[in-house]
Amino acid sequence: MCRHLAYLGPPAPVGDLLTRGPHSLRTQSWAPRDMRGGGTINADGFGVAWWSLSSESPVLSRYRNAAPVWTDPAVEEVLPQLHSSAVLAAVRSATVGMPVEREACAPFVHGRWAFSHNGSIPRWRRTLTAVASRFGSPPLLDAEALTDSAVLWVIARELLDAGESPENVLRQLVRAVIELSPNSRLNLLLGDGESVWATTWHHSLSVLVTDTFAVVASEPYDDDSRWRAIEDRRLVSVRPGHLTVLDLDAVIEEGKAFS
Numbered sequence: 001m002c003r004h005l006a007y008l009g010p011p012a013p014v015g016d017l018l019t020r021g022p023h024s025l026r027t028q029s030w031a032p033r034d035m036r037g038g039g040t041i042n043a044d045g046f047g048v049a050w051w052s053l054s055s056e057s058p059v060l061s062r063y064r065n066a067a068p069v070w071t072d073p074a075v076e077e078v079l080p081q082l083h084s085s086a087v088l089a090a091v092r093s094a095t096v097g098m099p100v101e102r103e104a105c106a107p108f109v110h111g112r113w114a115f116s117h118n119g120s121i122p123r124w125r126r127t128l129t130a131v132a133s134r135f136g137s138p139p140l141l142d143a144e145a146l147t148d149s150a151v152l153w154v155i156a157r158e159l160l161d162a163g164e165s166p167e168n169v170l171r172q173l174v175r176a177v178i179e180l181s182p183n184s185r186l187n188l189l190l191g192d193g194e195s196v197w198a199t200t201w202h203h204s205l206s207v208l209v210t211d212t213f214a215v216v217a218s219e220p221y222d223d224d225s226r227w228r229a230i231e232d233r234r235l236v237s238v239r240p241g242h243l244t245v246l247d248l249d250a251v252i253e254e255g256k257a258f259s
């Protein structure tokens, strides 16, 4: 299944976040270490979104390609020229039956939000139609691609637009999807340029948080001893100097609302 990564910190070359470290996201696309039975390689495209925070309201830009990340010269020749203090990227392994096309590659973006889903939702059409009906029937036909992740994003972004906190959105989505399709894998990654939120549900995730920068990644890109592996079924909230890890089962059980 896919591998994803988010970075917050001092401005860094956008391309660098794809190639940084001996086990970079690009390396993870052809030699991932911790796929937990969910696929072998991540060669069905990639994408990267970055925020420009210099203007009054942040501008979110994106580059995607349905080809394997290691074949795209833009990674070496273009993306390193762009700098950002907030980046969210993903390499994709298409779930069986789903299209391989640019529009299916994360990150999915909306306003100031960028989103990635590492995982799969068995019987996703039926499941997500039912999930959507619980949340005011958002326009699923607006999905960029006919994939579980793109449709899940339509539901998520409607909730964000309605003013729900990112923690609430992720918690509610995981709960609703798992209820209807219990074997789903739901490692979700959401960013707004200032913070990152993520869930672990049957896939790997690690975080590296210091006072100056924060990284959330499916797999650590280097052997820095400060990487922390996140247990399964967690809800993580991260920014430089700040890490919160909540037990997602408990949070779902409590129906806890976040302000």
Ligand code: GLN
Pocket: 001, 002, 003, 039, 092, 093, 094, 095, 098, 104, 117, 118, 119, 120, 121, 147, 148, 149
């Ligand atoms: N199911 C999603 C897709 O096909 C995500 C795939 C993944 O995590 N490998 O795009």
